[in-house]
Amino acid sequence: MKKFLWFAGAWCIGLQVTLAQSPRYPIIPYPQQLEARAGEFVITPATSLVLPANPSPYMIETAQLELLLTQALGKPLPTVKKAVKGAIVMRQNPALAGEEDYTLEVSSQELLITAKAPAGFFRAIQTLRQLMPAEIEDPKAPDLERVAIPAMSLKDHPAYGWRGMHLDVARHFFSIDYLKKFIDLLALYKMNKLHLHLTDDQGWRIEIKKYPLLTSQGAWREFNNQDSVCMEKAVNNPDMAIDTSHIIHQDGKTLYGGFYTQEQLKDLIRYAAARHIEIIPEIDMPGHMMAAIRSYPFLACSSETGWGKTFSTPICPCKESTFGFAEDIFSEIADLFPSKYIHLGADEVEKTSWANSPLCAEVMKANNLKTVEELQSYFVKRMEQFFHSKGKTLIGWDEILEGGISPTAVLMYWRAWVPDAPIKAARHGNQVIMTPGNPLYFDGTPDRNAIYNVYHFQPVPKGLTAQEATHIMGAQANIWTEYIPSEKRADYMFMPRMTALAEVLWTQRADYEGYLRRLNEQYKRLDLLGVHYRLPDLDGFTEDNVFVDKVNLHIKKPLTDMTIRYTTDGSIPDEHATILPDNYVISEPQQIRLAAFSPSGNRGDIYTLRYRKEAYRPATVVKDARPGLKLTYYNGTFKRAAKIKETADSSLRVANAVIPEGMGKGGGPFGARINGYINVPTTGIYSFYLTVDDGGILYIDDQEVVNNDGWHAPFQKSGQVALEKGWHPFKIAFVEGGGGYTLKLEYSVDGGKPQPVPDSWFGAGR
Known part of the structure; x- marks a missing residue:
């Protein structure tokens, strides 16, 4: 009898493992605990939806669940107050620890969702969404008669509180509609922070009512050297073309730019909040401020502005008028953004003008400051005091360590070549957000290692004790847009890399092969959502290839519904190019250009394969190596x-x-x-x-x-x-x-x- 019980138990465990690894649960990020069970819960238009006992705190999330189900089935489900057999039940669970915690209990008889707070219900809805057929994302698709949710017992919560993405809208500008699409993708994969880099040398993107020149002048520029690079690359890649919707012609000049009004941003903030995403504004000071200095020259220490030894001329921290300007700016920012955080930037500051300024020499002497690094710290700390007066917490890039850091500032670590910066900050008691350039700068062109590198990123630096590690709030990836001139290019650069980061920050448990299997199930959904993601890499060749006699080019498709097309005349393969046969025989030197296409027409990387014929290179005699x-x-x-x-x-x-x-x-x-x-x-x-x-x-x-x-x-x-x-x-x-x-x-x-x-x-x- 014991032997039979052992066998039955082993069979159940095996069933759970098999089910959990199958496409039945293609969830990203994967839940903390998922016990797979046989069977499914079937949702039809007749299925009842039971609301929480006190529904008022969850009205937004209830409406979102109702909309999701209506999108799938074509009609809203009937709502009832008491649980009935075969119903979807939403129930508050105050015993759960965190605001984002939730559970799902799914059997053939009931689908029970519990959460402590609205954010938890929202995260649960995103999990259910990923378990539904991808076709629900297509508004033109026929209504489904039934939706089956696999049976399970699921308990979930995030590993880190800061799960973020950053988008630079200063170098190249993006529409409000795109920002909403961006937010939707963050929400789908349980990210919760959007860091908007709103100002830089190349453009000022937010309306400031007290200083209208910041947008009437500072939001516009002529094409620069970064645009030239994009235009050159656009010859072979249409995604690199400058977005013409952000180009105007004024006073005989062609200008690029744009800005957001405060009313537009209020709407965006509400949109993000409904999806439990916090928008953190960054107004970068004291460096990266040429867009402001060109409009208001009094901000610089002298009339000599432009590009210094390394970076652009900063604003002058030795004038009270500079602080007046900054406080006016951040007063409007604090009133507009409900986030508890404001990002000051404070990175890459060219301090030559400070070192040469007699006024700065006086300020440094009066405040016992010995270096220009301490002068920067003086500026940052004064701004932090002002932020505190507005009920806000200052975030700065890790350069704020130089010259001394306040224990209440939040440090955002990016300089991978300064590995002790987050360690010093954590040991000092500062909260730290990890965003090292490698692998979390998503403006770097992805290759076949990009997703692997992100998935294996460890948010907690080596060398911290368990107690010190509690100062690591989480991480985010950054998208700097000097060479990202279009929305399609932005999609390509961050998707699907962001899904790997989402799993790192939510689940914090390595299952790379399982993640890749689940990712393959996500591509169809992304196609239907109109995401111009980077398709999986093609293998079976290199850029420069050789053959001795002849060779067969055989490419195993990473996705079964992918189509590979090619050309041999040097042209870029498009949707009309010839489909590559299963075995393409090469017996003469040639160049092949090929690309994969998703069913929606999304084109992957363009590969240029050069083939040359050569004999085996003879070995060399090496003695005593x-x-x-x-x-x-x-x-x-x-x-x-x-x-x-x-x-x-x-x-x-x-x-x-x-x-x-x-x-x-x-x-x-x-x-x-x-x-x-x-x-x-x-x-x-x-x-x-x-x-x-x-x-x-x-x-x-x-x-x-x-x-x-x-x-x-x-x-x-x-x-x-x-x-x-x-x-x-x-x-x-x-x-x-x-x-x-x-x-x-x-x-x-x-x-x-x-x-x-x-x-x-x-x-x-x-």
Whole structure:
């Protein structure tokens, strides 16, 4: 009997695991606890909806659930006050710990939703939405006769209170309609903060009634060098075209820009609040203020404005008129935004004008300030006192540590090359929001590693105790828009990467393979929502490919309903291009351009594949090689790996193609060469994948295999080479521009899965 009970119990556990991993529960972020059960609850137009005993606090959420069900079934469900068999029941549960906590108990007889507060009911509704067919998102789709919700027992709550996204609307401007779409996506994946970067050198985007020139002049500019880059890229990628709806012609000039009125923002704030998303405004001071200084020149320390050694001229913290201006601005901001937080920015401040100002010398002497960093701290602390008078909490980028930080300020950590900044702040007692550039700057062009890197991000820095870690509020990803000129490009840059961050911050439990399976179930919904997301990567090739005799190009589709189209005449594949056959035979050198398309017509990355014919490169005789490689270090700034100077500063031996931690003086720029030999175990076509930040080039047999040169965020490029079994000369040239670096080398052979190159393959002379 015991044996039978053990078998039955094991079968139940196995059933739960199988069901939980199946597409029955394609929820992102995945719940904290989900006990899968057999069966389902079927919703039809006759299903009753039971409201909470005291429905008034939950009227918005009740209406949202009713709208969701009406959207699916074509008619509203009847509402009743008391539970009946076969009903959807909403019930307040004061025993739950947090405002966003909720539970779902689903059987064939009842669908019970409990929550402590309105936010919890809203999060539960988003979970139900993801469990419903994607077709409910299509207003043109036929009404469903039934919707089946899989049976389960679910208990859920967020791991972190700050689950955010940032959008820079200053460099390139985005419509209110797009911001609402952006908010809808945040809400769908249980994010709860929207950080709006409203001002910068390139544009002032918010109406300030006391200073009308900030928008009548400061919201508009002529095309700049960033626009030129976008226009150049738009030749091959229409998503990079400047949005013409934000272009005007005035006084014989073509101007780009726009701004939000305070009434528009009030409407947006209400829209976000209904979805339990808090909007945090950022007015960046004292740097990044040229849009304001051009309109109100008195804000600068002198008439010499523009671009300094590193950044633009800041406002002057040594004039009382500057503080009067800032307080006027933030008075209107505080009245407009109900958020308890205001972001001051305070990053990347060019302090040369302060150092040269006699007035600043007097202020520094009067306040016993010894450095311009302390002068910045003086400005930040004065502004924080004003924020407190308005009932607000100051957030600043991590530069606010320099010169001293108030214990009540919130630090937003972004400089990955200053790893001790969040640790210092947490130990000082400050609250910290994690947003390091790698991997949470979503303006960096995504590659096939982008989602993996976000999903494996750890919000709590190493070195903090459990108590100190409580100061980590959570994290957010940032979208800086210098090179994001359109709404479609913005979609591409943050989706689906944001879904990985959503799971990290809500669930905080790694299940990457399960997440990818669930993500595949989300794409159809995103198509119907009109999201121009980045399609999953295509594999089975590199950018530069070789063949000895002939080769078959076979691409396994990551999504079954995806269509792959190609051209061979150099043109960009569109929806009319030829469909790539299952096995495309290549026997002559050629160039192929291909792209995947979703059923909605969303086009993925455009891949340019170059094929050349070559014989296997003969192996080299290497006698008495020592394990590892030689790394030669070059101090200085090198814009390209191909231009590293010849005189080395130092050298060391490394086990693999890696840059050891601590390279570069104080996180500064440097170059490196890694030399030796690679010993490949079999004759074959080897693909190499080089991911670098900033730039690098891989050479084998003294010939270039992968060129990923130039300063850029972490990005992968690839190439192939035909190698005989044995030793081959190996070299990587690498440059770092300062601010944190990445070097990662992977390989595959004859079309296999990419994997790290083993240490045992490398050798160097004695």
